[in-house]
Amino acid sequence: RHKFWETQPVGQFKDFGDTSLPEGPIEAPTPLSEVKQEPYNLPSPYEWTTCDMNSEETCTEVYNLLKNNYVEDDENMFRFNYSKEFLGWALRPPGYYKSWHIGVRAKASKKLVAFITGIPARIRVRNEVVKMAEINFLCVHKKLRSKRLAPVMIKEVTRRVHLENIWQATYTAGVVLPTPITTCQYWHRSLNPKKLIDVGFSRLGPRMTMSRTIKLYKLPDSPGTSGFRKMELRDVPAVTRLLRNYLSQFVVSPDFDENDVEHWLLPTEGVVDSYLVESPVTHDVTDFCSFYTLPSSILGNQNYSILKAAYSYYNVSTKTPLLQLMNDALIVAKQKDFDVFNALDVMHNEPFLKELKFGPGDGQLHYYLYNYRIQNALRPSELGLVLL
Numbered sequence: 568r569h570k571f572w573e574t575q576p577v578g579q580f581k582d583f584g585d586t587s588l589p590e591g592p593i594e595a596p597t598p599l600s601e602v603k604q605e606p607y608n609l610p611s612p613y614e615w616t617t618c619d620m621n622s623e624e625t626c627t628e629v630y631n632l633l634k635n636n637y638v639e640d641d642e643n644m645f646r647f648n649y650s651k652e653f654l655g656w657a658l659r660p661p662g663y664y665k666s667w668h669i670g671v672r673a674k675a676s677k678k679l680v681a682f683i684t685g686i687p688a689r690i691r692v693r694n695e696v697v698k699m700a701e702i703n704f705l706c707v708h709k710k711l712r713s714k715r716l717a718p719v720m721i722k723e724v725t726r727r728v729h730l731e732n733i734w735q736a737t738y739t740a741g742v743v744l745p746t747p748i749t750t751c752q753y754w755h756r757s758l759n760p761k762k763l764i765d766v767g768f769s770r771l772g773p774r775m776t777m778s779r780t781i782k783l784y785k786l787p788d789s790p791g792t793s794g795f796r797k798m799e800l801r802d803v804p805a806v807t808r809l810l811r812n813y814l815s816q817f818v819v820s821p822d823f824d825e826n827d828v829e830h831w832l833l834p835t836e837g838v839v840d841s842y843l844v845e846s847p848v849t850h851d852v853t854d855f856c857s858f859y860t861l862p863s864s865i866l867g868n869q870n871y872s873i874l875k876a877a878y879s880y881y882n883v884s885t886k887t888p889l890l891q892l893m894n895d896a897l898i899v900a901k902q903k904d905f906d907v908f909n910a911l912d913v914m915h916n917e918p919f920l921k922e923l924k925f926g927p928g929d930g931q932l933h934y935y936l937y938n939y940r941i942q943n944a945l946r947p948s949e950l951g952l953v954l955l
C-alpha cells in the first residue's frame with residue numbers, strides 16, 4: 568500500500584496497538600561519518616538547489632511555486648497562498664539551517680519545480696525534550712506529480728537533518744500516512760459571511776436568509792476585556808513564562824524559550840498577531856492569544872480572488888475566561904478585515920469553538936512524528952503544537 572512509507576522509521580499500521588513496543592526513538596542514530604555524504608539522485612532532467620530565503624529573488628520563486636501548486640481543499644476551490652513575508656518568517660527561526668531549504672530545478676530552464684523545508688525545533692514528548700526538524704512546504708509542480716519525486720525529496724531532507732545530528736521530525740498533512748499521532752478537525756468562524764457564501768466557502772444554512780446570517784455573525788467593534796492590548800517586545804519574558812507553563816500540560820508541545828517566543832509570537836505585520844491581557848491593577852500578564860495570516864487563492868471566482876484567513880495559534884488563559892479572550896481575538900481579526908477565523912480542536916480549543924459559532928470544516932489535519940514511537944494515539948486536546 569505505501570511502498571515508500573513502509574521503508575521508513577515511522578509507526579506502521581501493522582504495529583498499531585502493540586503495547587510491547589516501547590515509546591521513543593524507533594532507530595538509533597548512526598555515527599555522522601556513516602551519513603551519506605552526497606545528495607540522493609534525482610531523475611536526470613532535475614537538479615538540487617539550496618534556496619537562500621534571504622534572497623528576494625529566490626523567495627519570489629518559492630512564493631510562486633507554492634502559490635500555483637501547494638495545498639488545495641478537496642474540491643479544488645481554494646489554494647493556500649502563503650505571503651513572501653510569511654515564508655521568510657516561517658523558514659528563518661532562531662538556529663535555522665539554510666541547507667534545509669531544499670529546491671529542485673529543471674536543469675534545462677532552471678525553473679524551480681519542487682520544494683521541501685525543515686526548521687529546527689525542540690519538541691517535548693511527555694517528559695523528554697527532543698531536538699527535531701519540523702518539515703513543511705513539500706510541493707511538487709502539478710505537471711510533475713506521481714513520478715515518485717516526493718520520496719526522493721523526503722529522503723534528501725532527512726539526510727540533511729541527520730548531518731546536523733538530528734534524528735527525529737514532526738510534520739502535519741491533510742492526507743493519512745503511516746501513522747498519525749492524532750487527527751484534528753478544522754473549524755471555521757465566519758467574519759464576512761456574505762463573501763464566504765459568495766465564493767462557496769460556506770453555505771446559507773437551512774431556513775436562513777443572508778441578512779439573518781450577517782446578523783448571526785456580527786461582532787462588537789472593539790475588544791471588551793480591560794487591559795487587552797497588542798504584545799510588545801518588553802512582554803517576551805512574561806509571555807514565555809505564561810506559555811511554557813500552559814504548554815507543559817500537553818503530551819506533545821514545543822519547548823519555547825524567550826528567543827523562540829520573540830520570533831514566533833512577537834507581532835509581525837501581515838504575518839502573526841498577538842494580544843495579551845495586562846492586569847490594570849498589578850500589571851501582570853495573565854492571558855494571551857495569537858493568530859497567523861494565511862490567505863488562500865479563490866480558484867475561478869468572478870468577483871473575488873483572495874480569501875483572507877486568520878489561523879488560531881497559541882492561546883493561554885489564566886484569568887480571563889478563554890471564551891472571552893477568543894471572542895476578543897475574533898473582534899480584532901474582524902477589525903483587521905479577515906474573512907474567516909480558522910482553528911483546530913487542539914489544546915483547550917473545543918469548548919470555545921462550539922460557543923463562539925465556529926462550525927466544523929470538511930478538512931482534517933493529521934499530525935506525525937518521524938522516528939519516534941508513542942504508545943497510543945492522542946486526543947487532539949492532548950496536543951499542544953500548531954505548525955504553520
Ligand code: NHW
Nearest residue numbers: 569570571572703704705706707712713715716717734736
Ligand atoms: S502537507 C502538504 C503537502 N503538500 C501538498 O499537499 C501540496 C500539493 N501536493 C503536492 O505537491 C505539509 C504533491 O502531491 C506532493 C506529493 C509533493 C505532496 N507527506 O512524488 P509522488 C508538509 O509539507 C507520499 C508525506 O509520486 P506526488 C509535510 C505518498 O504517500 N508523504 O507523489 C511534508 C507516496 O508514498 P507511499 C506524502 O503527488 C511531510 C509518495 O509520497 C505526502 O507527485 C513530509 C508518492 O510520491 C505528504 N503530504 O507528490 C515527510 N503526500 O509510501 C517528512 C504524498 O504511500 C518526514 N506522500 O507510496 C520527516 C523527514 C525528516 C526526518 C528527519 C530525521
Ligand code: EN5
Nearest residue numbers: 639640641642740741753755768769926927928929930955
Ligand atoms: C500543513 N501546514 O481542506 C498544512 N481546508 O476545513 C497541510 N474547508 O477550508 C494540510 N471543499 O469547510 C492542510 N468551509 C489540510 C487542509 C487543506 C485545506 C482544506 C478545509 C478545512 C476548508 C472549507 C471550504 C470548503 C470548500 C469545499 C469549509 C465550511 C465553513 C463553514 C462556515 C460556517 C459554519 C460551518 C462551516
